[in-house]
Structures are given as C-alpha cells and as structure tokens.
Amino acid sequence: MIKVVIVDDEPKLRNGLQTLIPWESLGFTVTAAATNGKEALSVIEEVTPDVVIVDIRMPIMDGLQMIQHLTAAGRRLHFIILSGYADFEYAKQAIKYGVAGYMVKPVDIREMSASLQRVREQIEKERHQAELSQTGGVNREAHLHSLLVPQAKIEDPDKWRSKAKDADLLWSGYEVVIISLRISDAERFNALNQLSAGLKPIIEGRNKGIVTVFPPYTVLLLNEPLRGKQRREELYNELRSASGGLRFIAATGGVVSVPEEICSSYLNAQKAVKQAFFSEKDQLLGPNSPALLSSTESLWMIEDNPERLEEFIFKLYYSLDIGNKAMILPLLKEAAGYFLSRGQEEKTVKESFFFLSNAVVHKLTAGSRMVWKETGAVSRFLNGIFQQEYLEDLVEEMNRFLLAFAEDSESGGKEQEFKIMIDFINRHYSDNLRLETLAGLLNYSAAYLGQLFKNKTGEYFNTYLDKVRIQKAKEFLSQGMKVYEVAERVGYANVNYFHGKFKKYEGRSPSDYKNL
Incomplete structure (x- = not known):
C-alpha cells in the first residue's frame, strides 16, 4: 500500500477526505493527519509517507513553507495541494516544486481519485526503476521506458539509434503489446510484476523481444511483427496462460520501423485498450479491431433525436408485454448502436442502459398489476450494468434479465x-x-x-x-x-x-x- 498523510487545519475536510475517498481500492492507506505544516513535519518524519495531501493556507506553518522545507531537506515526496479559488496565485508558487496534483476546494471526490491514480502510477514506475537498478537490468528497460514516453522534441535519429544499440534494441522493426489487468488498484502492481515474470521465458527466452512493467501495464516490445490472425491468437493464448487466470485486456499498437516511433505504437495500444468495452472480447485488440456493431447497423440512427430513448423503452416494453421474445435482443443491439452513433463513451453508454432497463422494469411491473417482490434481484442487475467489461456482455445480460423478468411478472396478471x-x-x-x-x-x-x-x-x-x-x-x-x-x-x-x-x-x- 502507498502511504498518505493529510495536512489541513479544517477538521471537516480532514475527516471527509479520510472517509469519502476509497483509499484501499485505489492502492493507498492514510497513515496519519496533521493540522498544520509544523506538526506535519514531525508526523512525516515518523511515518515516512509516499504522498502528502496539503492545504496551502494554514496557521503556524502553511503548506508552501512545509513543501519548501521538505524539498530542501532532500525528501522525495509526492504532494497534492489544496487551495481555495482566491489562493490560485499563491498556489502557483508551489507548482515549481513539482507537485503531483492541484485541487480546488471543495474537493471533488472523482477528481481526487483520478489524481491519486496518476500519482500511484508514477510511484509504481519509480519503484520498478529502483528494483531494476538493484538487479542490474536498468539500462535496457530504463531505455525502453524512455522510448514509450512521447518526446516533446524528436532528437537526432542517429542519437536514438545509438541509444538503442547500447541497450541491444536496434532491431529491424518494433511492435508494442500492452496488457491491462482487470484487478483492483491495490493489487495491480504486484500482479503486473508476476505477469512480467511469467512472460519473460516466453518472450525473452525465445528471443522474441523484451518484457517490462510500465504501470498500469505489463508491456511487450516485440522484434517481429504479429503477422496474420494465427500469430495474434497464439500470443493471446500465451498471455492467457501466463496470467494465471487473471482477467485482462491486451492490445497491440501496430508495427513501427525505427526506435523513435515506439511511443506511437504504445499510444495506439493504449487507445485500443480504452475502447475494449466496445470491441469483441477474448482477442488481441489493435488499432483496427472490429467493434461489436458494424457501421451499417447504426448509420440510419446518426441523427440526434431526443425522443429516441423513449421509443426504445416503449418498443422493449411492448415486445415483452406481448411475449415477442425474439425482438428483445435486436432492439437492445439497436439501442447500443444508437448510443454509439452519438459518440457516447463507456460510462455514458452504461448510464443510458441503466436508465433504459429501469424504465422498462417499471413499466412491466405496473402493467402486470402485481407487486414485484424480488427487488433485490432488480437492484443487483441494475448495479451490475456498471460492472460489465464488454458491451456485448452487457447487451446479452440485459436480454436475459428482461426476458426472465417479463416471464415472472406476467404470471399474476x-x-x-x-x-x-x-x-x-x-x-x-x-x-x-x-x-x-x-x-x-x-x-x-x-x-x-x-x-x-x-x-x-x-x-x-x-x-x-x-x-x-x-x-x-x-x-x-x-x-x-x-x-x-x-x-x-x-x-x-x-x-x-x-x-x-x-x-x-x-x-x-x-x-x-x-x-x-
């Protein structure tokens, strides 16, 4: 767990942060809290945290003075600063000390969680680099890490090739594959390292490339392109075997020919992973992975119609009410196509299906002229919508549930x-x-x-x-x-x-x- 200290003179905010943020699921633990900068110095010396969340304005010693003191003392900490709108100019002074995040009060829980996630990834990278240094493998993997990060300015290609040669990465071609584990944030770092260890004999042992951990992913840099469907399926099966049963998403960023373009392949793989919800499951994704729905199924739905959702609700209810079960799955796929045609992201699509399901269930219950007693089953289903990892599974599960619900709800009326x-x-x-x-x-x-x-x-x-x-x-x-x-x-x-x-x-x- 990554240790956190909270420093703020407002008891309500200190307590609120400790209770409202899902620390454990994010991979953190709050080890202590302090009411001002001076008190925090003693606390930090005692508990040695990794992250300090600190208010800018506090009595005795403010947040900026505390950061200056710790930085001058050589303490390598990650700071997230809190300030009011009126403190912005004052807070900017702290940014030069390399703070990891800046939050304006009142703190938004989602923004804070997102900032903590970014900090955690940075800390995990630093820890991994330290481990590599101890084992003597830092040169090659550290150089690969630098190639995965987009450069603000491309250096002299000869310099890139010289670095690649020194790290034994001067190959005829490169293809990045990233593996994202479907696991809690708290468990991810260790699981990524275990996966990396399991893949090294398969990839490095057969001279196919190198394996590294670059949080939040395990990364493969392959020295031969994944040509053809069979090779991609073979690699996916190898990943499945090495994962030890853990659920994962894997994506390739495509082939590049020179070291300075490795970051492009990495970024393309990231994009593919982020769109996994809309793709076919159990396959190696890529820049051109097929979506669940073909474009021809949703072309006619591109026009934005505010009454469209109500139309889907009515059609689903009507079909279920008259027992036309064969219409439900096509209607749900049609709704999915409509949501996608409007450019909805994963979270918004899930919210749309939640609203759609809830409305149909309500109509079915009212229409059956009975009191539905299995409210727990309905709640579990509705909440489960947000846990679905693929749109395909979400649509299938919704189809199954609505058919079962309609069958049960009609028995009394x-x-x-x-x-x-x-x-x-x-x-x-x-x-x-x-x-x-x-x-x-x-x-x-x-x-x-x-x-x-x-x-x-x-x-x-x-x-x-x-x-x-x-x-x-x-x-x-x-x-x-x-x-x-x-x-x-x-x-x-x-x-x-x-x-x-x-x-x-x-x-x-x-x-x-x-x-x-």
Whole structure:
C-alpha cells in the first residue's frame, strides 16, 4: 500500500477526505493527519509517507513553507495541494516544486481519485526503476521506458539509434503489446510484476523481444511483427496462460520501423485498450479491431433525436408485454448502436442502459398489476450494468434479465387475463365474437390484443375462433344433428360459409364427416 498523510487545519475536510475517498481500492492507506505544516513535519518524519495531501493556507506553518522545507531537506515526496479559488496565485508558487496534483476546494471526490491514480502510477514506475537498478537490468528497460514516453522534441535519429544499440534494441522493426489487468488498484502492481515474470521465458527466452512493467501495464516490445490472425491468437493464448487466470485486456499498437516511433505504437495500444468495452472480447485488440456493431447497423440512427430513448423503452416494453421474445435482443443491439452513433463513451453508454432497463422494469411491473417482490434481484442487475467489461456482455445480460423478468411478472396478471379470454371463447364461441369486443372488456387496444393472442396461441384470433367452432361442430355432427342446425349452433348464420370453413380445416364436407 502507498502511504498518505493529510495536512489541513479544517477538521471537516480532514475527516471527509479520510472517509469519502476509497483509499484501499485505489492502492493507498492514510497513515496519519496533521493540522498544520509544523506538526506535519514531525508526523512525516515518523511515518515516512509516499504522498502528502496539503492545504496551502494554514496557521503556524502553511503548506508552501512545509513543501519548501521538505524539498530542501532532500525528501522525495509526492504532494497534492489544496487551495481555495482566491489562493490560485499563491498556489502557483508551489507548482515549481513539482507537485503531483492541484485541487480546488471543495474537493471533488472523482477528481481526487483520478489524481491519486496518476500519482500511484508514477510511484509504481519509480519503484520498478529502483528494483531494476538493484538487479542490474536498468539500462535496457530504463531505455525502453524512455522510448514509450512521447518526446516533446524528436532528437537526432542517429542519437536514438545509438541509444538503442547500447541497450541491444536496434532491431529491424518494433511492435508494442500492452496488457491491462482487470484487478483492483491495490493489487495491480504486484500482479503486473508476476505477469512480467511469467512472460519473460516466453518472450525473452525465445528471443522474441523484451518484457517490462510500465504501470498500469505489463508491456511487450516485440522484434517481429504479429503477422496474420494465427500469430495474434497464439500470443493471446500465451498471455492467457501466463496470467494465471487473471482477467485482462491486451492490445497491440501496430508495427513501427525505427526506435523513435515506439511511443506511437504504445499510444495506439493504449487507445485500443480504452475502447475494449466496445470491441469483441477474448482477442488481441489493435488499432483496427472490429467493434461489436458494424457501421451499417447504426448509420440510419446518426441523427440526434431526443425522443429516441423513449421509443426504445416503449418498443422493449411492448415486445415483452406481448411475449415477442425474439425482438428483445435486436432492439437492445439497436439501442447500443444508437448510443454509439452519438459518440457516447463507456460510462455514458452504461448510464443510458441503466436508465433504459429501469424504465422498462417499471413499466412491466405496473402493467402486470402485481407487486414485484424480488427487488433485490432488480437492484443487483441494475448495479451490475456498471460492472460489465464488454458491451456485448452487457447487451446479452440485459436480454436475459428482461426476458426472465417479463416471464415472472406476467404470471399474476396478464397470464390470468389470457386464461379468462380463452375460457370466454370456449363458452361463447356461438356468439358474434369479435376481437374488438374482447379488447374493450380487457381494456386493451384491438391491435395489441391481437398480437398478444398470436404470440400466445400461434394463431390469429379469427383462426383460433374458427378452429374452436369446427371442433364443436364435429361433436354435434357425431351426435346426429343436421348440418344446418350445427352451423347455427356454432355461430355460422350462413350454411355455405360453414361448409367452406369445415372443409378448409377438416379436408372434407360436414356431410361426409357425419356419414363416416
């Protein structure tokens, strides 16, 4: 864990930072707190933290004086400074001491967490460099690290090649592959080193390149391009084997030909990792990795329509309500395409699906005329949306949940109504039954009830009614009743019309059936 000391004269802010920031999940632990700079000097001497979060304005000794004192004493610490808007000019003086972050009060939790994440990555890099120095491997890997960082100004190419030669990195081509572990921040650094150790025999032992840790990634620099699908799949399987069961995302940044372009391959790989949510899973990603949805599926949805989300909610609800299960997955993919066409990022797409799911569940619950008791299952599903690592999995899980939810929610209301409707037809088949009449009785539209009926029985309403009437007619004919009497008894005023219907469904006339 990375140790942190908080220095601020406001008890509310000190306590708030200690309780509201998810320190452990970010890989940090708060070891102490102080009320001013002078008190902090003693605390820092005692607990030796890695990071100090300090307010600029404090009594006795302010934050700037404290930073000056520690820097002059040669203490290598990472500072995140806090200040009010009015203190900006004053705070700028602290920046020259190389502070790691600058936060304006009141502190935003998300911004602070992001700043801490950046600090953690820097500390992990420094620790890794120290480990390399102790093992004698610093020259080669340190040089690789410098090649991964974009340069403000490209040096003389000959100088780059000279450095590469000294580090035994003067190759005919280069391809960067990065591996990002799906693991908590607190566990990541050790896991990256373990993965690196597992990959070295596979990569370095076979003279395929070198392996290093460059937080938050394990990085491979390959000396031969990953030509063809088979080679990429082989490498992905090797990564899977070395990961020891840990979930990961791996991406290549493509081939470059000179050392000074290695950083471009690295940056391309980073971009691919950040877009992993929208890509196919269980494969080595790259600059041209296929997205989950093809462009042809979303071209027609590019226009920004504020009513589009409501339309998806209605279509999903309507399809689930009438039992048209086959429509749900295509509708969810259509919604995903729409969100992507609007340029939504991973977090926003998940929020959109959360809203969509919640609205559909609410409508289904209200429409079933029952009290849904499994609220815990709904909460787990909705919260689980934000844990999904791939859009493909999110869509599949949402499809599964909505189908199951709709099936459960209809058992008390709509299913009972459908049974009532079938029983009504069986008892009143001889009457002048019309779909519109039943729809009115059940407070549905005729179009809606017709589709519901078709999905439940596999037959249109009039066809189902005809088959019930013909079945009853066969019973009456077997009892010896005359054809015209049977026609009237089952609801056909016209004997010829009855004759045609009977022959259509039975393949023979009523008279032939009677004489069997």
